[in-house]
Amino acid sequence: MIDAFLNAITPFNIGLALLGVFLGTIIGALPGLSATMAVAVLVPFTFSMEPASGLIALGAVYTGAIYGGAYAAILVNTPGTPAAIATALDGYPMAKRGDGDLAVTISCFASAFGGLVGAVALLVLAPPLAIIALKFGPVEYFWLAIFGLSLIAVLSKGATVKGLIGGAVGLGLSTIGSAVIGGDVRYTFGTPQLLGGIHIIPALIGLYCVPVLLNMVSTKEAHIERANTKNSSRIGEALTSIWNSKFNLVRSSVIGTVIGILPAAGGAVAGLVAYSEARRSSKHKEEFGKGAVDGVIASESANSATVGGGFVPTLVLGIPGTPPDAIILGALMVQGIRVGPRLFTEQADIVYTFIFGLIIATLLMIPVGLIIGKTAFKTISSIPKSVLVPAIGVLIMIGSFAVEQNSTHVIMMVLLGLFAWLALHFGFEPSPIVLGLILGPIAEQGFVQGYLIGNASGNLMGEFFGRPISIAIIGFTLLTLLWPIWSERKSKKLKEDQIHE
Template sequence: MDVLAAALQQLFTPYHLMLVLVGTTVGLFVGAMPGLSATMALAVLLPFTFTMDALPGLIALGSVYMGAIYGGSFAAILINAPGTPSSVATTFEGYPMAKAGRAEEAITAATIASVVGGLFGVFALLLLAPPLAAFSLRFGPPEYFWVAVLGLTLIGGLSSGSLLKGLMGGALGVLISIIGVSPIGGESRFTYGFPALQGGVELIVALIGLFVIPELLVMAGTGVGALAKSKLGTARGLLLSTTKKVLSMPGNLLRSVIVGEIVSVIPGAGGNIAGLIAYNEAKRWSKHPEEYGKGSLEGLVASESSNNVTVAGSMVPLLTLGIPGAPPDALILGAMLMHGLRPGAELFTTQGALTYGFILSMGVSAIVMLPIGLFGGRLIYQAVVRVPPSFLVPTVASMAILGSFALRNSMTDVMIMLALGLLGFALKEVGFHPAPIALGLILGPIAETGFVQSRLMGSSYAIPYLKLVESPLSQALIALCVLAIVWPLVSDWRRRRAAKVGRSA
């Protein structure tokens, strides 16, 4: 553990700690803006890190990344906008809580959950990186396909009300995700004569449209801000009582962070669905499933704790194997290469002090999120509450426009955002929740790519599709899919029978 001591010594200099503080703060505000992703913030920062030393450069990138993923929860809670795809599930409970006047409680809980998640991720990266990396490599195309199918079974839990409409939403989401150039074959699909549509529908653009525009229009229609029920002035002891509430669900926290860790080490699938899966599991195991969708603290904590695990989680395949697990990691890889650092075993031995210093700095970043988040969160929250709806509607609208533009510098994306927003509003009014559509959007490409690649990999087999069920891991995933479909039916049947017994008794 000499190397850890050396790392700590390197890390704890005023300069490095200041970088963590500033980086986390900047990340937080960037993440809080819908559409401004962690990837963008890191890209802007990257050239500056070339001129810095390796450790401070990496510290700056890591802290901004950590802060941005957490900052996404603010937009999710306050204006129903998933600031990053990973905070989709946060909107399900956070926004209803805010509407009911519990925004501050939601922000506090999200902060504590994020700190827990962030720290867990760092510990797992420190202690378990090699076995986790080996585990992540077992996922090939067939396994990716089944992961996507498993994700799609969440529709059952997410389509509040009508399962039929939930499934339709999922199918629509998948079709929208197909627009553009096909991942296999490179052909243009559903471009309707517009070259710009080759780029397809960017996930965040669709999410902003589907989640923000309907709320915006309702706000305009009623002339009442979404947070009208919130009072300014902190309820006394809110921090303490919320902390107690969050920490009194250790089972939920543990389950969520483990889900986050497992999902995030699988490169490419990770971050976006970790929150959703953790949320769904929390709901399944909950004693109060009826509160979900109406502002359940449990659901919020599940989503936020798991999505902050993914920051360090996606670093597992990056540092051990040189595989960027999520888009922001590619930029961190770029910075490492520029400083002559090559991922792999060497990083943890000869370069150990530096690598561990970087990992630990993410832990420090997770800790400083607590004060920064509570303070910054309050500021943002108060601003949103104070602003009258007549300003809030156009402000949120301009953020939605800027956010969807900034991602790819494309006006087409802004138009797609609005079009999907209006479609989403109409659908929502007739009982289609946006969550299954989002799920289809996220998982469609993973499912298709995995399926077609598996089919190709099995070319020399008598029945090529056998490739899909060949590996034990695939079979385990299939079992999980079956379980995910059958479980709700069984528990529903048992509940009904219990109700019947209760009545006849």
């Protein structure tokens, strides 16, 4: 292990990590350009490098991009990458009231912490974690998806019906295309373009960024408050907030790591889950959505933790933990790296060098992030809308196209954006739709596969309800759903008792 560490701190690799984080942050920060796209586009460069160096470069870009997404989320309300969705929920209100620089600095530290937790988990716990991941069969994924969907109800307190409708719409949208199970071609109106269904990245870009653009041109006022020219980037203030919220920070990082380990979930889900958990256990629930620091901390630490966590199933099982991992996995295969548990024994030097490189990249994020953060805030708040709008327009066009070089995706993105803008007018938030879109396929595949397997062994009920992990997940779901009701009742009762006294 020591030589792996030494390998990781060679000037070349450190240089790669620095460059990677820098590039990644900038790409992630630009609305419309997602982490997935950043990794996808930079992969060909790594083919000429040594496997470990290539991995470090990709990991650094990935880390930077996930973090960079916070900038666009906070400053422009257009999550730069899906993982930053939950960050925008409170980050943007913070920016509107002039605390944008604080939000940016907080995300920097929160992301670094989360990323470290994820990377350390990868380093120390990868093989055993992978074995646990193996125990997750189709049924477990189904219940996990149900849990994720139940978050919709929690997140949209106050507009629960509309939130659930959004979820149903998202679920419906996820069925478009040719199904993995059953092979039906659903809702494509006979067009081959829709065969692949709605791709998640253009969908997210459209659902979140386009309404913001449209809203920008509807009012005259400036986009966000100009920074009051303070010198410090409010580091001290940021650190204090984080310390006050340390439990939240740790919990969110763990949530992020765990969700990252489960294949196919990714930063967006992690951010939203951590955010809702933070809100649920917060003593100031009402602040969430209006600029609660805790929300930003939760979301950013969780989504950065998915970077490290996501590599666990990717490296050990060959199943991508998050969408960018899918691309990195491909790059690894091309380099001839045999993923699997034996990777940690046979090609251990490559893996450990990479993990150390990842840790270094995460640490490098702090200085890079702070510097970019200061300039980003100043620049974005001083760019007039008339330049901002077309610029973001260009970026979202490219961002949707470049993921799979498919121009149909671009049209999809705009149409979904129009839909989201109209929906917002009627009180429908995009987050439930997004959750439905992401979790729909997971739930469906899990359900049908589980059904088929259970049927084959003649034990359908046992298959769905008898497995230990499933039971735990179901229990947790019920807890999440019923807790708010129960605690409200409890506090109401307390209030009544007090009044009666």
